[in-house]
Amino acid sequence: MEQDIMRPPLVSLATHAICLDFDGTLVDIAATPDGIEVPETLAPLLNHLLAETDGATALISGRDVAALRRHLPEYKGPIIGSHGGERSDAPGRIDTSGLPDARAVIAEVHALAAGLRVEEKPHGAVLHYRAEPDRADEAETTARAIAARFPGFTLQRAKMAWEIHPEGISKDRALATLFESPPFQGRLPLFAGDDTTDEPALAHVAQKGGIAIRIGGGDSAAPYHLETPSDMLSWLASLS
Numbered sequence: 379m380e381q382d383i384m385r386p387p388l389v390s391l392a393t394h395a396i397c398l399d400f401d402g403t404l405v406d407i408a409a410t411p412d413g414i415e416v417p418e419t420l421a422p423l424l425n426h427l428l429a430e431t432d433g434a435t436a437l438i439s440g441r442d443v444a445a446l447r448r449h450l451p452e453y454k455g456p457i458i459g460s461h462g463g464e465r466s467d468a469p470g471r472i473d474t475s476g477l478p479d480a481r482a483v484i485a486e487v488h489a490l491a492a493g494l495r496v497e498e499k500p501h502g503a504v505l506h507y508r509a510e511p512d513r514a515d516e517a518e519t520t521a522r523a524i525a526a527r528f529p530g531f532t533l534q535r536a537k538m539a540w541e542i543h544p545e546g547i548s549k550d551r552a553l554a555t556l557f558e559s560p561p562f563q564g565r566l567p568l569f570a571g572d573d574t575t576d577e578p579a580l581a582h583v584a585q586k587g588g589i590a591i592r593i594g595g596g597d598s599a600a601p602y603h604l605e606t607p608s609d610m611l612s613w614l615a616s617l618s
């Protein structure tokens with residue numbers, strides 16, 4: 379699909395809320411989930427945005443909250459994790475209420491992984507094939523079969539990975555909920571993401587008149603585009 383893509387305009391931290399995906403948006407994609415290199419400047423930058431937006435800055439990630447806090451121990455702000463399944467308003471606090479018990483799903487993913495990397499989350503599991511790209515079809519078939527066996531769970535495609543998680547969680551719903559109360563309520567939304575899993579949230583923000591930014595390539599509902607996580611960090615650092 380041909381579309382006009384533009385560099386985002388500078389936005390005011392006095393009027394906007396800054397919501398950011400993590401992998402592929404703030405940090406480069408790596409061979410494994412724990413192989414990422416988190417720039418030293420990232421946590422200070424996020425804490426700066428948090429202060430300048432009066433608390434209206436959040437990470438909205440497919441990763442679980444505990445993993446994100448481990449990678450960003452200095453970051454003090456809110457995190458929506460597990461694609462919207464978990465909410466942490468500050469370090470040490472996590473709300474996972476409403477998520478179904480996923481232990482049987484996780485056990486099944488381990489049982490059928492056949493050597494593919496499994497990432498456990500509180501609400502489900504991810505089957506990663508980045509280390510073995512020639513097993514992409516097998517990973518998809520296995521993940522589809524597992525998702526079909528567990529009512530209430532669904533399949534989510536990610537970058538070289540398939541995730542099985544509860545139905546009804548998504549980043550656009552999480553964003554909408556976030557903006558129902560202060561400090562997000564009343565501010566214009568900004569969301570940046572790099573993946574198909576981010577598209578519903580990018581479309582939601584564009585439809586609300588906010589700033590939706592797609593990082594990297596791919597068809598997108600976002601009118602704005604930046605090439606790499608490094609470009610994203612430089613752009614965020616230029617805001618005031």
Ligand SMILES: O=P(O)(O)OC[C@H]1O[C@H](O[C@H]2O[C@H](CO)[C@@H](O)[C@H](O)[C@H]2O)[C@H](O)[C@@H](O)[C@@H]1O
Pocket residue numbers: 399400401402403406407408409410411412413414438439440441442497504506508536537538539573575
């Ligand atoms: O919503 P995000 O913050 O973008 O998280 C999406 C998934 O990111 C991670 O997987 C992806 O990044 C890995 C590290 O670069 C890479 O090895 C993998 O192939 C990618 O799919 C994370 O592991 C998942 O839990 C997130 O859902």
